Amino acid sequence: MPAYIIFNYNITNRDEIYQLSKLSKASDKKSKYNPKIIVANIVKPIEGSSILNHIVIYEFDNHNSANKWYYEESGKDVKKLRQNITEGWVTIVEGYVPNEL
Numbered sequence: 228m229p230a231y232i233i234f235n236y237n238i239t240n241r242d243e244i245y246q247l248s249k250l251s252k253a254s255d256k257k258s259k260y261n262p263k264i265i266v267a268n269i270v271k272p273i274e275g276s277s278i279l280n281h282i283v284i285y286e287f288d289n290h291n292s293a294n295k296w297y298y299e300e301s302g303k304d305v306k307k308l309r310q311n312i313t314e315g316w317v318t319i320v321e322g323y324v325p326n327e328l
Contacts (some may be wrong), residue, residue, distance in 0.1 A: 229322035230290040232297060234283040235270070236315025241311045250305045260287060262294035293319045310311045 238244050255262045266284035270277050287293040297319065298303070 228289060228324055230287045230293040230319060231265075231322065232285045232287070232293050232317065234309075234313075234315065234317050235277075235279045235280075236281050236309075236313040237279055238281060238312060239314055240312035242306065247305065247308050247312060250308060254302045254305050257301055258299065260292040260299070262287060262296055268281050278309055281315075288301075290319060290321055 263286045264283065265286045266282060268282060270280050270282050287296065
């Protein structure tokens with residue numbers, strides 16, 4: 228079952244955001260967990276409100292791959308920079324599989 232890592236955040240240091248993008252792309256290319264960015268954009272709520280204005284969603288083959296990717300050693304510099312220049316949250320969720328009747 229596919230799994231997704233969702234980053235929802237505000238950028239607190241715009242001067243460094245391009246460095247984060249560059250590091251992320253380089254780290255993703257080296258990863259053995261096949262991360263795939265499926266969303267990376269500004270949040271524009273159509274219902275309710277959000278105090279966080281950016282979202283990035285990665286897709287993985289399964290929850291185990293997503294979890295290992297998030298904690299892998301090669302991504303520690305990306306994670307540290309992201310935590311220094313953004314405020315928000317990250318979660319891992321499994322994809323939806325409809326119940327079969």
